[in-house]
Amino acid sequence: xxxxxQKYGGTSMGSPERIREVARRVQRFVKEGHRIVVVPSAMAGxxxxxxxxxxxxxxxxxPRELDVIAxxxxxxxxxxLSIALHRMGLKARxxxxxxxxxxxxxxxxxARILAIEEQNIRRDLAxxxxxxxxxxxxxxxxxxxxxxxxxxxxxxxxxxAAALKADECQIYTDVxxxxxxxxxxxxxxxxxxTVTFEEMLELASLGSKVLQIxxxxxxxxxxxxxxxxSSFTDVNSxxxxxxxxxxxxxxxxxxxxxxxxxxxxEAKITVLGxxxxxxxxxxxxxxxxxxxxxxxMIIQNASTEGMTDFSFTVHRNEYRRAMQILEKxxxxxxxxxxxxxxxxxxVSLVGIGMRTHAGIASRMFGTLAREGINIQMIxxxxxxxxxxxxxxxxxxxxxxxxxxxxxxxxxDEEKMRP
Amino acid sequence: xxxxxQKYGGTSMGSPERIREVARRVQRFVKEGHRIVVVPSAMAGxxxxxxxxxxxxxxxxxPRELDVIAxxxxxxxxxxLSIALHRMGLKARxxxxxxxxxxxxxxxxxARILAIEEQNIRRDLAxxxxxxxxxxxxxxxxxxxxxxxxxxxxxxxxxxAAALKADECQIYTDVxxxxxxxxxxxxxxxxxxTVTFEEMLELASLGSKVLQIxxxxxxxxxxxxxxxxSSFTDVNSxxxxxxxxxxxxxxxxxxxxxxxxxxxxEAKITVLGxxxxxxxxxxxxxxxxxxxxxxxMIIQNASTEGMTDFSFTVHRNEYRRAMQILEKxxxxxxxxxxxxxxxxxxVSLVGIGMRTHAGIASRMFGTLAREGINIQMIxxxxxxxxxxxxxxxxxxxxxxxxxxxxxxxxxDEEKMRP
Numbered sequence: 162x163x164x165x166x167q168k169y170g171g172t173s174m175g176s177p178e179r180i181r182e183v184a185r186r187v188q189r190f191v192k193e194g195h196r197i198v199v200v201p202s203a204m205a206g207x208x209x210x211x212x213x214x215x216x217x218x219x220x221x222x223x224p225r226e227l228d229v230i231a232x233x234x235x236x237x238x239x240x241x242l243s244i245a246l247h248r249m250g251l252k253a254r255x256x257x258x259x260x261x262x263x264x265x266x267x268x269x270x271x272a273r274i275l276a277i278e279e280q281n282i283r284r285d286l287a288x289x290x291x292x293x294x295x296x297x298x299x300x301x302x303x304x305x306x307x308x309x310x311x312x313x314x315x316x317x318x319x320x321x322a323a324a325l326k327a328d329e330c331q332i333y334t335d336v337x338x339x340x341x342x343x344x345x346x347x348x349x350x351x352x353x354x355t356v357t358f359e360e361m362l363e364l365a366s367l368g369s370k371v372l373q374i375x376x377x378x379x380x381x382x383x384x385x386x387x388x389x390x391s392s393f394t395d396v397n398s399x400x401x402x403x404x405x406x407x408x409x410x411x412x413x414x415x416x417x418x419x420x421x422x423x424x425x426x427e428a429k430i431t432v433l434g435x436x437x438x439x440x441x442x443x444x445x446x447x448x449x450x451x452x453x454x455x456x457x458m459i460i461q462n463a464s465t466e467g468m469t470d471f472s473f474t475v476h477r478n479e480y481r482r483a484m485q486i487l488e489k490x491x492x493x494x495x496x497x498x499x500x501x502x503x504x505x506x507x508v509s510l511v512g513i514g515m516r517t518h519a520g521i522a523s524r525m526f527g528t529l530a531r532e533g534i535n536i537q538m539i540x541x542x543x544x545x546x547x548x549x550x551x552x553x554x555x556x557x558x559x560x561x562x563x564x565x566x567x568x569x570x571x572x573d574e575e576k577m578r579p
Numbered sequence: 580x581x582x583x584x585q586k587y588g589g590t591s592m593g594s595p596e597r598i599r600e601v602a603r604r605v606q607r608f609v610k611e612g613h614r615i616v617v618v619p620s621a622m623a624g625x626x627x628x629x630x631x632x633x634x635x636x637x638x639x640x641x642p643r644e645l646d647v648i649a650x651x652x653x654x655x656x657x658x659x660l661s662i663a664l665h666r667m668g669l670k671a672r673x674x675x676x677x678x679x680x681x682x683x684x685x686x687x688x689x690a691r692i693l694a695i696e697e698q699n700i701r702r703d704l705a706x707x708x709x710x711x712x713x714x715x716x717x718x719x720x721x722x723x724x725x726x727x728x729x730x731x732x733x734x735x736x737x738x739x740a741a742a743l744k745a746d747e748c749q750i751y752t753d754v755x756x757x758x759x760x761x762x763x764x765x766x767x768x769x770x771x772x773t774v775t776f777e778e779m780l781e782l783a784s785l786g787s788k789v790l791q792i793x794x795x796x797x798x799x800x801x802x803x804x805x806x807x808x809s810s811f812t813d814v815n816s817x818x819x820x821x822x823x824x825x826x827x828x829x830x831x832x833x834x835x836x837x838x839x840x841x842x843x844x845e846a847k848i849t850v851l852g853x854x855x856x857x858x859x860x861x862x863x864x865x866x867x868x869x870x871x872x873x874x875x876m877i878i879q880n881a882s883t884e885g886m887t888d889f890s891f892t893v894h895r896n897e898y899r900r901a902m903q904i905l906e907k908x909x910x911x912x913x914x915x916x917x918x919x920x921x922x923x924x925x926v927s928l929v930g931i932g933m934r935t936h937a938g939i940a941s942r943m944f945g946t947l948a949r950e951g952i953n954i955q956m957i958x959x960x961x962x963x964x965x966x967x968x969x970x971x972x973x974x975x976x977x978x979x980x981x982x983x984x985x986x987x988x989x990x991d992e993e994k995m996r997p
Binding site for chain 2: 177180181211214215217218219222223225226227229230232233236237239240241243244245247248254255257259260304305306
């Protein structure tokens with residue numbers, strides 16, 4: 162008998178019929194002898210509907226009140242799912258964030274979970290209940306309702322699994338796992354049976370958005386076994402989606418590369434002819450950070466004749482603002498110029514195997530060169546190699562890399578490659 | 580400077596535009612120097628939508644979970660109204676039932692308020708906030724969400740006014756006050772400036788449904804000054820609706836009759852030829868009460884030759900069930916027979932002045948007789964005289980009585996009547 166936390170997304174809860182499906186799936190696991198805690202999201206569209214009403218009344222609405230409003234979506238879901246479970250003869254009991262309680266800080270709309278008092282849930286589970294906990298919400302020290310931000314129900318699920326020391330946290334969504342890359346761009350993209358936490362983190366942050374990043378970090382920190390599955394498979398399906406592991410030697414696939422991530426949300430900015438002296442990076446990025454603009458890649462090359470170029474990427478929405486700031490900075494640091502481009506894309510090879518396999522990067526660059534794709538920036542870490550290219554080449558780059566690294570083939574086949 | 584509790588109904592909160600209107604009205608009172616606590620209902624239609632979803636999933640849904648679901652409607656309203664108030668430059672802060680807290684018993688879907696801890700509200704009012712409290716909801720001793728039943732937001736408003744010792748509780752609705760009778764039946768029906776608590780109670784319970792009865796009882800018990808107004812008048816209108824008073828000499832209108840109430844929700848049952856001996860009323864009504872059927876009018880006439888007829892009315896929906904019970908009772912008490920009729924209507928003259936004015940009842944009966952309307956049952960109390968007539972005569976009876984007692988004329992004119 163295992164204790165399993167199951168989180169269901171908004172599409173999975175999208176209609177009474179879908180909610181009944183969720184209830185059937187829970188019922189199956191209960192019949193198999195498991196104890197179940199369910200974390201449903203708001204019904205698809207509901208949170209947007211509510212925030213739309215709020216925005217109509219006040220475009221700059223108070224975050225405290227927005228959380229009071231937005232948290233009702235999940236509250237409706239826990240009630241509906243509980244009565245659907247009752248209808249199937251199961252004992253079930255719902256909990257809002259304040260009833261658990263799930264204690265958070267007071268950062269409305271993006272609160273962080275500080276503690277979960279799990280005694281009530283344990284008591285209900287021991288009494289044979291399915292426990293249904295509202296995702297996305299908590300309560301701060303002042304008794305105010307808080308929400309964890311978009312996708313926060315994933316975090317609630319993982320945090321509950323950690324607090325309850327659950328055997329597994331299952332994230333049900335409308336995709337059936339983590340793929341080597343986006344199947345819409347590469348039809349041969351293959352579903353991974355397992356992926357390491359670090360690879361998942363890169364894949365999630367770089368565009369293959371299956372899980373909310375914070376929930377994956379949380380799972381890593383507390384060593385919660387995390388599994389991504391589809392709620393659209395048959396209720397009795399034995400398909401177990403993708404397991405996210407935290408130990409490399411545990412049932413690891415032996416692939417060098419696990420997948421290819423990409424995004425076109427970024428813009429690059431280069432400060433040209435910067436005097437190469439201490440404090441120059443801070444002089445450039447300090448004002449950007451002060452303006453609350455997040456920076457992703459940062460590249461500074463070795464200098465020639467005491468001068469260097471300094472490049473970084475920001476979110477495309479922040480591009481204009483960042484350029485305005487840099488124009489001022491340029492004068493202060495006596496740089497030669499500032500140039501930028503917001504028509505770029507970032508493509509990343511992700512794989513834990515990269516740590517020990519030389520030549521991955523050069524093979525990547527060679528593949529792109531053969532297709533005539535110019536590489537504008539390069540950044541590497543232990544488990545990924547990212548390049549910035551003209552956005553018009555993004556799909557092509559993803560496809561040729563997916564083929565070159567034979568990601569459409571299972572790892573066993575990969576190993577036989579010369 | 581007064582402390583005013585304002586309750587707004589679902590129609591008043593029915594759209595962002597309507598919510599803005601509510602905010603404007605609150606703003607006007609704040610500008611006039613009052614401290615305001617607002618109790619909004621759920622947006623019109625929202626509670627039904629939510630309960631419809633629940634019913635689709637489980638026609639016999641658990642009341643605890645229904646309350647979790649239904650209470651979200653008011654939670655959305657407090658958030659939306661607060662941000663609309665902020666938009667107008669007012670300080671405002673929302674409270675759900677658990678945040679106040681409003682403590683209730685655990686009778687889900689029809690909970691009763693046990694206590695209101697008003698310290699947080701007082702602190703916020705003192706700090707210059709408009710305090711926005713969710714109607715219809717509370718929390719029981721176990722931390723479960725409860726609701727007060729349909730129309731419960733009226734009760735929340737009055738209970739808050741009592742706890743805060745507010746100067747007035749204003750109930751904003753889609754009618755502009757209490758009328759002498761339903762204007763849809765008698766176009767000359769006149770709005771009353773004041774009505775006593777007891778008259779209001781009769782008028783509300785007998786069909787002129789402006790306020791929830793429980794809230795009026797609550798107001799009476801705690802001597803809360805209650806005012807019914809329309810939220811559809813101009814925001815700056817000085818129209819003050821109808822004030823419900825608890826002291827007869829306080830600005831009282833001198834009318835003998837304040838209004839005419841009516842309903843056709845009832846059915847009458849008569850047990851014929853009952854032996855007139857002790858315990859007979861209990862023998863008849865005991866089994867009815869045991870079946871949880873509420874009885875309204877009860878009439879037993881003086882007996883002739885040791886036998887009497889015993890009549891009472893029940894809700895029309897309970898008529899068949901009550902008749903079945905009476906058939907059994909008939910044999911036990913050896914009554915001659917049981918007859919019933921569910922095509923009746925009850926028409927009541929209501930007026931505090933009746934206490935001291937003789938002849939009202941006979942004038943009522945004479946008026947009906949002149950129209951050929953047969954009176955089937957009569958029941959009187961200190962402030963009302965009710966008759967049961969064939970339902971087809973209901974509108975006619977209301978009209979002729981309204982005219983006879985000159986209810987279309989203001990009390991001053993009435994006084995000059997011979």
